[in-house]
Amino acid sequence: MQKKAVVLVSGGLDSATVLAQATAAGYECYALAFDYGQRHRAELVAAKRVAETGGAKEFKVIKLDLSSIGGSALTDMKIDVPDAGAV
Structure with missing residues (x-):
């Protein structure tokens, strides 16, 4: 087995x-990704591509609600995404 x-x-x-x-x-291998309400779907698209090209038997996405643990620019539209050059 x-x-x-x-x-x-x-x-x-x-x-990967x-x-x-x-x-x-x-x-x-069974690939698992989390949909935590991120603003962009690029992360989940990339995760699916990694799973498919990496030979995973299955790819699953689990939806998580992270709103109860505070805001983040990744998930809250009211918070600006930081500029990559900012410190």
């Missing part, structure tokens, strides 16, 4: 590497 693993994917290099390592180690 093949070993199974759940791999959290965000669409970035770290999660973990998925590749788990697959190479012989695990049947």
